[in-house]
Amino acid sequence: xxIELIVLDVDGTLTDGKIIYTQNGDEVKTFSVKDGxxxxxxxxxxxxxxxxxxxxxxxxxxxxxxxxxxxxxxxxHNKQEVLEKxxxxxxxxxxxxxxxxxxxxxxxxxxxxxxxxxPADASYYVKEIADFILSRDGGDGAxxxxxxxxxxxxxxxxxxxxxxx
Numbered sequence: 001x002x003i004e005l006i007v008l009d010v011d012g013t014l015t016d017g018k019i020i021y022t023q024n025g026d027e028v029k030t031f032s033v034k035d036g037x038x039x040x041x042x043x044x045x046x047x048x049x050x051x052x053x054x055x056x057x058x059x060x061x062x063x064x065x066x067x068x069x070x071x072x073x074x075x076x077h078n079k080q081e082v083l084e085k086x087x088x089x090x091x092x093x094x095x096x097x098x099x100x101x102x103x104x105x106x107x108x109x110x111x112x113x114x115x116x117x118x119p120a121d122a123s124y125y126v127k128e129i130a131d132f133i134l135s136r137d138g139g140d141g142a143x144x145x146x147x148x149x150x151x152x153x154x155x156x157x158x159x160x161x162x163x164x165x
Contacts, residue, residue: 012102016139035143
């Protein structure tokens with residue numbers, strides 16, 4: 001059994017890391033549709049996706065629902081601990097996990113995962129432990145690049161493309 005679960009950070013990974021507040025106090029985030037299509041395709045392949053993020057946001061809830069992401073954990077201080085509990089419930093191990101994050105609060109989770117991916121604009125310190133430093137920045141197709149790399153590694157190209165043919 002190969003990679004069955006991808007675990008994603010939000011700010012700086014699924015987004016460009018900017019948080020915009022409107023005059024009314026509403027929060028605004030932008031997501032890449034390229035990342036979204038790849039995530040939805042990964043789910044259609046029968047694979048799992050989890051979002052584990054340190055912040056709380058209704059916007060992230062909405063995005064997870066749109067993409068069919070069943071496992072959403074917000075307001076998390078220790079991401080690795082949450083991931084370990086999720087793996088127990090899914091009967092998986094860290095050997096089945098590819099994770100993506102961009103900053104120090106992702107460090108332990110990235111280090112524990114079988115494969116660690118970081119966007120091009122990630123912290124120097126997480127780049128040091130990454131298996132893959134993606135060519136794209138967070139929020140600009142980095143997760144699409146991650147998933148396409150996994151598709152190749154897991155020999156899922158035909159199955160992946162057949163979703164769209």
